[in-house]
Amino acid sequence: MTTLCRPAIAVPEHVITLEETLELARTLHAEHQQLALVLRLIENTGVSTRHIVQPIDATLRHPGFEKRNALYEAEAKDRVPEVVRRALEQGEVSPEEIDLLIYVSCTGFMMPSLTAWMINELGFRTDTRQLPIAQLGCAAGGAAINRAHDFCRAYPEANVLIVACEFCSLCYQPTDLGVGSLLSNGLFGDAIAAAVVRGKGGHGVWLERNGSHLVPETEDWISYAVRDTGFHFMLDKRVPGTMEMLAPALRTLADQHRWDVTDLDFYIVHAGGPRILDDLCRFLSLSPETFRFSRATLTERGNIASAVVFDALNRLFEEGAVRAPGTGLIAGFGPGITAEMVLGRWTAASQDQSAAHDAARFAPTGRSADEALGRPVDPPAAAPAR
Numbered sequence: 001m002t003t004l005c006r007p008a009i010a011v012p013e014h015v016i017t018l019e020e021t022l023e024l025a026r027t028l029h030a031e032h033q034q035l036a037l038v039l040r041l042i043e044n045t046g047v048s049t050r051h052i053v054q055p056i057d058a059t060l061r062h063p064g065f066e067k068r069n070a071l072y073e074a075e076a077k078d079r080v081p082e083v084v085r086r087a088l089e090q091g092e093v094s095p096e097e098i099d100l101l102i103y104v105s106c107t108g109f110m111m112p113s114l115t116a117w118m119i120n121e122l123g124f125r126t127d128t129r130q131l132p133i134a135q136l137g138c139a140a141g142g143a144a145i146n147r148a149h150d151f152c153r154a155y156p157e158a159n160v161l162i163v164a165c166e167f168c169s170l171c172y173q174p175t176d177l178g179v180g181s182l183l184s185n186g187l188f189g190d191a192i193a194a195a196v197v198r199g200k201g202g203h204g205v206w207l208e209r210n211g212s213h214l215v216p217e218t219e220d221w222i223s224y225a226v227r228d229t230g231f232h233f234m235l236d237k238r239v240p241g242t243m244e245m246l247a248p249a250l251r252t253l254a255d256q257h258r259w260d261v262t263d264l265d266f267y268i269v270h271a272g273g274p275r276i277l278d279d280l281c282r283f284l285s286l287s288p289e290t291f292r293f294s295r296a297t298l299t300e301r302g303n304i305a306s307a308v309v310f311d312a313l314n315r316l317f318e319e320g321a322v323r324a325p326g327t328g329l330i331a332g333f334g335p336g337i338t339a340e341m342v343l344g345r346w347t348a349a350s351q352d353q354s355a356a357h358d359a360a361r362f363a364p365t366g367r368s369a370d371e372a373l374g375r376p377v378d379p380p381a382a383a384p385a386r
Contacts, residue, residue: 004204
């Protein structure tokens, strides 16, 4: 059974508060005709603090795309190794046991991907497969989990390491003065996350079914304009209302698995903004408390793009209130407009052993403990070449 283990998270040391963000907006854009609207929108994000890789005065200076991207690479190489080390420790595997590296980022560009550097510098095998995901934005965290799930279903003995590295502050563009751009300046933060997905063993979330959904004709709602100065984030004013179109996809995935999306034990979703979470409560008939982990990530760290689902999932581990084999949903939302969704069951070290023991005791003859617990049983498949 494929298991998503506890993620490791790191945020940079430089912090900017909501009050500082609002004061910067007032100072830098005092003559903006829609300043009052911008300030109100930033206040309504629910973001209290964000972490950024540079002090704010350096962040506000644009040295050019080349230097920005060089800084992205240097910061990634400096900060990723410690997060990877902790993720491997929490997944109870060594670098040599990883069969696939998935690297997720939409805030900088490297070729070859950071996966090549990690293989050379962090002790991974030279035959480790590499999968960089660069253009799914905030949905990429969910996509990475799903591709790891697919790989482990194909190779049940395999292990996957996911790394999400997002330095959104390095995409700040001082000349972008649209309301959407100014709102983004007060919403996004920086973070690194990593998590192990194991085809066999491990403790965390047993992954059972995944899916993807794209809302037609919404390609330009969230996008990058690539210019001489780098990536310019484009945000359509219709984006906050996308949950009306994506909530049915979450319901359909649960229905296909014969689960009730309104009656799961945990929900880990991308916190793009408070309206996304509020609308999911409304369209799925859920209480605001349901998305407490995503709300906490948004409040304390802002929208950290693909790393959100891992940060929120880590908070689920910290709380430790879900009992095995509790059911849950993980979902990332991003450009496309795209949803990447996965259903799974919660387990922990002692709970896993107890649940499996009870299932084995009461399982009819010829049924495995997995079948007795209602878990899908993966068909046999060959192990990956090592």
